[in-house]
Amino acid sequence: MATTQHPSTKQDILQHLLQQGQATAQELAEVLRISPQAIRRHLKDLEEEELIEYQAIQGGHGGTEPLMGRPKHVYHLSRKGRHQFPDNHAQFAVSLLDTLQETVGSEQVSSILRKQWQRKAQEYRDRLASGTLQERVAKLVELRRAEGYMAQWYPLDENDDGCDRFMMTENNCAISDVAESFPSVCGHELEMFASLLPDCKVERTTWIVGGEHRCGYLIQPKNSLS
Known part of the structure; x- marks a missing residue:
C-alpha cells in the first residue's frame, strides 16, 4: 500500500517510458507492481504536468490493421518529459x-x-x-x-x-x-x-x-x- 504513494513512483514511470519508448497503464502496473488504479492516478498527474502524452490505439500494435473495440491509451514521454533526464x-x-x-x-x-x-x-x-x-x-x-x-x-x-x-x-x-x-x-x-x-x-x-x-x-x- 505504501508503494502506491512512494514519491519515486512517478519517476519510475518516466524511467520505464524512457527505456521502453511506450507502455500502457496495465503494462506499467505489472512492471511496477502497483494497482492499475494507482498507476492511472500517477499518469493523470504526469499528463497534467505535460511530462507524458498518449496515443489512443484500437486493436493490436502498429503493424496490424485496426480492430473494432475500445481503444487503449499508449503512453510515451513528451519532449518536456525527456528533458527531465540528463542528456547533452x-x-x-x-x-x-x-x-x-x-x-x-x-x-x-x-x-x-x-x-x-x-x-x-x-x-x-x-x-x-x-x-x-x-x-x-x-x-x-x-x-x-x-x-x-x-x-x-x-x-x-x-x-x-x-x-x-x-x-x-x-x-x-x-x-x-x-x-x-x-x-x-x-x-x-x-x-x-x-x-x-x-x-x-x-x-x-x-x-x-x-x-x-x-x-x-x-x-x-x-x-x-x-
Whole structure:
C-alpha cells in the first residue's frame, strides 16, 4: 500500500517510458507492481504536468490493421518529459552544426547532413533486404521504432489496379532539437525513405516541425500513379 504513494513512483514511470519508448497503464502496473488504479492516478498527474502524452490505439500494435473495440491509451514521454533526464547529446549536436555553419557555410552543412542520411539509408537498406511492399514498410517501421520514433503503419484502401497504399506515422521525433534548428534534415530523411522504396512515391502528409502532432508519410507504388 505504501508503494502506491512512494514519491519515486512517478519517476519510475518516466524511467520505464524512457527505456521502453511506450507502455500502457496495465503494462506499467505489472512492471511496477502497483494497482492499475494507482498507476492511472500517477499518469493523470504526469499528463497534467505535460511530462507524458498518449496515443489512443484500437486493436493490436502498429503493424496490424485496426480492430473494432475500445481503444487503449499508449503512453510515451513528451519532449518536456525527456528533458527531465540528463542528456547533452542533442544540445551538443545543434551546437556543433551551428559552429560548422559559421565555419563552412549553410550549403556545406546541408551537404554534410545529406551525406549522413545517405549513410543511414545504406544501413537501413542492408536490413530491409527484399520482400513485398508491405513487408518492407513493416520492417522500416520496426527499425524506426527501435530508434525512438514511435512509428506505426497501416494499409489504405486498395486501388483499382490492386496496388496497396500505406501510411507510415511517427509520433515522436528522435532528433527534434536538430530538426527544429536545421529543418533540412527532414528533407534528407524524406529522400532517404524514397531511396529505400525506389518503386514507390513517398510523400510527407504531416510534419512535427510544422506544428503537427506527428509526421506522416503516404507510400504508394509508382505504377499506381500512371
